Amino acid sequence: MFGGVLAVALISAGCGNSGSTAHQPTPSTPVSSSAAATLEAVAFGTKVDIASADGTAAYTVDNLQPVPPDAQIVPAKGTMYAVDVTIVAKSGTPAYNGFYIVARGADGSNIAPAVGAVRPGITSGQLPQGQQVAGHVAYDVPQGQTITAIQFRDPKGKVLAVWGAG
Template sequence: MRGTRSSTVLLGMIAVALVVAGCGGSGSNTRQPAAPATSTASAKQAVPFGTAVDIASDGGTATYTVDNLAPVPRNAQIVPAKGTMFAVDVTIVAKSGTVAYNGFWFVARTADGGNVAPAVGAVQPGITSGQLQDGQQVAAHLAYDVPQGKTITGIMFRDPKGKLLSVWAA
């Protein structure tokens, strides 16, 4: 019986790793880098929207906060939505070193397990990309054009290679 439980746990871990890596099925709207076959990726626990998360990168450490998921009125959209435009507030505060940031590293997760890429530049002030030195910060909006009938359940933050670093959820 012990072997069966271990196999079940291992299969569950693999399934979670595939879903977190964006390989969860045909509902994905964006392509995510595939994890190597030898990857030991682990699922990140989601934190509530508004929670500050310290994340270390190659260049330094920063505090990231994602908050205030809300629909964007049509008159506030620079790029008109094909579905329903939602936005979140993103704040990044560099705590040490030089921290690179990019709006495309924040991907929305839908209730059906799909991904929605950010519509960078669709609202102002929008978050694009750049670098922050120790003590500097950026605070801006990040928009998502969500297909009709879909809802956002969380925002996933990944590094440039696709590694999941944090998840904010309602």
């Protein structure tokens, strides 16, 4: 998938790190809504600070993996993939929405999130400073297509952060 190299581990119904504290936090990469139109992708697992009028949140996108059929709430038409997403409110009360986290196909197309297709999923809400939410965002990837990156977009569609094979 990413240049032909992607470590794949199946997602089970309890996806994620099972509460493990062995994963060490990675340094944050600040991003604001004035970011350049073309963004350099950061490696999966990298924290990216995203500022909005409501506050700043640190987003981490990691573990792009296929979702087995028995773990899908909504059956895939193609192949279901999911990423783990963690959002931590650093200031203010930032809003979040799973629909802002879009996959990019190898052909340059956007693959919309299949919000609600896996549990626990990232839906939408607001996070008071110091609070966090973690879950999955799934993508129903058409047959023959691959995901090359995950993008965070603002409500107007402007790309503010990109995670990929770094």
